[in-house]
Amino acid sequence: MISENRNTILAIVLSLIVLLGWQYFIAGPKLERQQAELQAQQDAAATSQTVTDNPNAPQPSAAPGTDAAAPAPAAVGQTTFASREQALAASKRVTIDTPHLEGSVNLTGGRLDDLRLKEYHETVSKSSPTIVLFSPSGSPNPYYADYGWVADPGADVALPGPATEWTLEGEATLTPEAPLTLSWDNGAGLLFKRVYSVDENYMFTVEQSVENTTAEELTLYPYGLIARRNIPETNGIWILHEGLLGVFGDEGLQEVDYSDIEEEGTIQPPKVDQGWLGMTDKYWAATLIPFPGQEFQPGFSHSAQTGNFQADYLGSAVSVGAGSTGETSSYLFAGAKETRLLDAYEESLGIKRFELLIDWGWFYFLTKPMFFAIDWFFHLTGNFGVAILLVTVLVKLIFFPLANKSYVSMSKMKLVQPQMTEIREKYGDDKQKQQQALMELYKKEKINPLAGCLPIVVQIPVFFSLYKVLYVTIEMRHAPFFGWIQDLSAPDPTTLFNLFGLIPWDPPQMLMLGVWPLIMGITMFVQMKMNPAPPDPTQQMIFTWMPVIFTFMLASFPAGLVIYWAWNNTLSVTQQYIIMRRQGVKVELWDNLSGMFRRKKPAAGDKS
Numbered sequence: 001m002i003s004e005n006r007n008t009i010l011a012i013v014l015s016l017i018v019l020l021g022w023q024y025f026i027a028g029p030k031l032e033r034q035q036a037e038l039q040a041q042q043d044a045a046a047t048s049q050t051v052t053d054n055p056n057a058p059q060p061s062a063a064p065g066t067d068a069a070a071p072a073p074a075a076v077g078q079t080t081f082a083s084r085e086q087a088l089a090a091s092k093r094v095t096i097d098t099p100h101l102e103g104s105v106n107l108t109g110g111r112l113d114d115l116r117l118k119e120y121h122e123t124v125s126k127s128s129p130t131i132v133l134f135s136p137s138g139s140p141n142p143y144y145a146d147y148g149w150v151a152d153p154g155a156d157v158a159l160p161g162p163a164t165e166w167t168l169e170g171e172a173t174l175t176p177e178a179p180l181t182l183s184w185d186n187g188a189g190l191l192f193k194r195v196y197s198v199d200e201n202y203m204f205t206v207e208q209s210v211e212n213t214t215a216e217e218l219t220l221y222p223y224g225l226i227a228r229r230n231i232p233e234t235n236g237i238w239i240l241h242e243g244l245l246g247v248f249g250d251e252g253l254q255e256v257d258y259s260d261i262e263e264e265g266t267i268q269p270p271k272v273d274q275g276w277l278g279m280t281d282k283y284w285a286a287t288l289i290p291f292p293g294q295e296f297q298p299g300f301s302h303s304a305q306t307g308n309f310q311a312d313y314l315g316s317a318v319s320v321g322a323g324s325t326g327e328t329s330s331y332l333f334a335g336a337k338e339t340r341l342l343d344a345y346e347e348s349l350g351i352k353r354f355e356l357l358i359d360w361g362w363f364y365f366l367t368k369p370m371f372f373a374i375d376w377f378f379h380l381t382g383n384f385g386v387a388i389l390l391v392t393v394l395v396k397l398i399f400f401p402l403a404n405k406s407y408v409s410m411s412k413m414k415l416v417q418p419q420m421t422e423i424r425e426k427y428g429d430d431k432q433k434q435q436q437a438l439m440e441l442y443k444k445e446k447i448n449p450l451a452g453c454l455p456i457v458v459q460i461p462v463f464f465s466l467y468k469v470l471y472v473t474i475e476m477r478h479a480p481f482f483g484w485i486q487d488l489s490a491p492d493p494t495t496l497f498n499l500f501g502l503i504p505w506d507p508p509q510m511l512m513l514g515v516w517p518l519i520m521g522i523t524m525f526v527q528m529k530m531n532p533a534p535p536d537p538t539q540q541m542i543f544t545w546m547p548v549i550f551t552f553m554l555a556s557f558p559a560g561l562v563i564y565w566a567w568n569n570t571l572s573v574t575q576q577y578i579i580m581r582r583q584g585v586k587v588e589l590w591d592n593l594s595g596m597f598r599r600k601k602p603a604a605g606d607k608s
Contacts, residue, residue, distance in 0.1 A: 080138055081138045081140075083139070084132070084136075084140065087135070087138040088104070091106050091107065091136070092107040092108065093105060093107060094107065094172060096114075096115070096173070096174045096198070097173055097174070097175055098174075098175060098198055098201075099118070099176075099200055099201075100117065100118055100119055100202060101115055101118060101202065101335065102115075102116050103116055103134065105174065105196060107165060107166050107168065108162075108165055109146065109161070109163065109164060110146075110147070110194050111144050111145065112134065112145045112204070112332070113134050113136040113142070113143075113144030113145070114135065115133040115334055115335075116130045116131065117131040120283075120336060120474075120477075124478050124486050131284065133284055134286070134334065141230060142227070142228060142308075143227070143228035143286075144226070144227060144228075145225070145226050145334065146162070146224070146227070147194060147206055147330075148223055149210065149221065149222055150220065150223060151218075151220055151221070155219075157188075157218065157220075158186040158187070158190070159186070159192075164184055166182040166184050167182065167184065168182060169182070169183055174198060175198075176199055179196060179197035180196040181194075182194045182195075182196075189212065190210055190211070190212060190213070191210070191213070192209070192210055192211075193207075193208070193209045193210075193211070194208055201335065201338075202333055202334055202341070203331060203345060204332040205329060206330055206332055207328075207329045208327065208328050209326065210327075211324075212320040212325070214322060215322050216322055217321050217322060218319070219318070219320070220317070220318050220320065220326065221315060221317055222314075222330075223313065224290075224330055224332070225288070225310055225311065225312035226278050226279055226287070226288060226311045226312070227309065228279060229306065230307050231258045231259075231262075231309075232281065239361065239471060240282060240471065240472055241255045241280070241359045242280060243256055243258045243279065243280070244258070244277070244309065245277070246275060246276055246277030246287075246300075246311070247275045247353045247354075248275040249272035249273065249275055251269065252353070253356045256300050258302075258309060261300055261302045262304075265301065265302060265304075266300070267300040268297070268299045268300075269299070271296065271297050272298070273292070275352055276289040276351060276352070276354065277298045277312075278333070279311055283477060284336055285334075285337050285357050286333065286334045287332070287333045288311065288312070288332060289332065289333060289354075290315065291329055291330055291331070292351070294315060294328075294330075295316045296313040296314060296315050296316070297313060297314045298313050299314070300312075315330075331349065331351075333345070333357075336474050337357055338475070339355075339368075339473060339474075339475065340375075342357055355368075359472050360472070363461060363464060366465040370462075370465045370466060371469045373391050373394065374391050375387070377390045377391060383480070384475070384476060384479040384488055385481030385488055386481075388466070388564050389563070389564075392564055392568050396575070399458055402458065403458075404579065407576050407580070411580050411583035412446075415445075416441060416445055419441055423441065466560075466561060467557070470488060470558040470561055471558065476560065481560070481563065485516070485559050488558060488559050488563075489560065490558060491556050491557065491559060492512075492515060492516045492517060492555065492562065493512075493514065494515050495507050495511060495513050495514055496513045496514075497511045500515065512555055512556070513551065513555045516559055516562045516563055517551050517554050517562055518551060519566045520550070520551065520562050520566035520569065522547075523569035524547040524569055525547040526569075527569050527572060530580075
């Protein structure tokens with residue numbers, strides 16, 4: 001019984017660590033941070049009257065090749081508009097139209113500052129607005145990509161900046177078939193050109209060139225930057241990184257929270273010739289990707305004056321001789337973080353570890369294979385919920401030998417219960433001899449006293465990996481199951497407390513106890529009752545209330561995860577039932593259930 005108690009306690013502790021940890025570190029902080037960020041954004045919007053670019057951006061050093069921080073455009077005051085639409089209407093623009101993107105390029109500054117994702121909507125309803133990725137300066141939440149050149153300090157060269165009016169050459173719409181060419185003459189012998197091209201998905205190619213018609217050689221440094229003002233609304237939980245990030249050569253992935261860069265002001269990783277950097281939200285991202293093999297200096301920064309967060313890079317010096325042209329090119333990813341698409345870009349364009357734009361987490365070796373398994377079954381069945389059910393069966397089959405051994409050992413433990421009782425009675429309070437005798441019994445009967453915990457221990461990393469897949473992958477976003485479950489990545493929208501919609505009342509979040517959490521709770525309750533009732537009253541109370549507690553806690557988890565747990569419990573009960581019958585062990589389910597409704601007879605001498 002000692003070992004059985006140990007197994008019970010260990011299983012409960014391991015399960016509660018996952019669920020209580022999630023409640024403490026995720027649910028509460030998430031709500032508090034969202035409220036604080038919303039209030040901060042409202043305060044900033046109320047007090048700010050202008051939007052300016054970073055006026056204190058560092059310039060490259062006098063000697064090309066030494067460390068230099070990436071630049072930002074010179075300070076330019078811009079009126080703040082009441083809406084994004086007003087900000088867009090305030091400047092001349094060139095349309096972007098691709099199968100997945102729509103937006104425009106601003107001819108003032110030549111910025112890519114207007115992008116919407118055609119296939120993704122704010123809610124499950126297809127009639128809801130599409131997702132906004134980029135917005136121009138002057139809008140409530142500016143977010144854009146910009147490119148340009150800087151010269152050595154002291155050099156007297158007129159360069160294009162955020163106020164430059166570029167001239168459109170050729171096509172008036174940027175499409176996968178037609179690139180967009182912009183030009184600007186500085187009036188002093190230099191002709192600058194910027195060419196945007198885009199593929200069928202979310203990858204832009206940006207080509208910059210300088211034609212030097214003067215009699216002197218010129219040295220310039222190309223840069224690219226992604227900037228956004230104010231901290232965007234984030235989920236604020238440890239399971240997911242939202243903020244600045246990049247991969248820099250062999251240094252690997254570097255993640256920087258918005259709060260960290262606010263405190264530090266500037267972070268400058270080492271120069272590299274492979275990698276990328278940018279900003280990521282839960283499902284969307286914008287990243288700068290210098291061509292592999294080109295050395296660049298990456299940097300992250302925040303301006304306390306303007307509230308701008310910035311990811312940028314400064315390329316190596318480009319020497320433009322008299323009468324010649326200097327050129328440089330880079331990629332820009334701006335769109336949805338679709339798993340297979342990012343993998344394809346990594347392979348076809350040679351982008352180092354571009355797959356890490358999705359936060360697969362510490363259990364990468366489990367999480368990504370879990371996604372591919374679910375995705376494969378989805379393409380087979382056409383339903384991610386069904387795919388999760390099939391993956392659960394697959395996981396059960398993979399761990400069947402381990403679970404089978406565990407359940408057999410548990411069954412043997414029940415068969416030797418009379419012998420264990422004799423040992424406890426024989427040795428009384430001598431715990432050492434009692435434990436030695438029990439271990440000899442386990443050895444003789446080939447019983448592993450810890451075997452009962454193995455299914456729980458194995459289930460925890462699988463549970464976490466599935467939770468991660470449901471939470472971070474865009475493929476699961478707004479993925480329907482059947483009936484009322486229209487988004488597997490969101491909690492079950494029904495609740496017992498309004499009779500599942502029959503009563504016209506919206507309960508508070510803590511009372512959102514849907515159908516699937518109830519099904520999960522019932523399956524967990526049945527699984528508990530498959531075993532004999534523990535003799536200890538404390539254990540009986542824990543086993544009785546644990547399914548209820550888990551039901552309420554899991555009610556706020558993604559529906560896909562709750563469906564997985566309910567289905568996994570059902571498979572476990574079936575497997576345990578079959579094994580117990582084969583081992584000749586009585587299944588205690590019906591006795592335990594009926595015992596709940598039988599009044600306990602008072603013991604002799606008990607006057608209560």
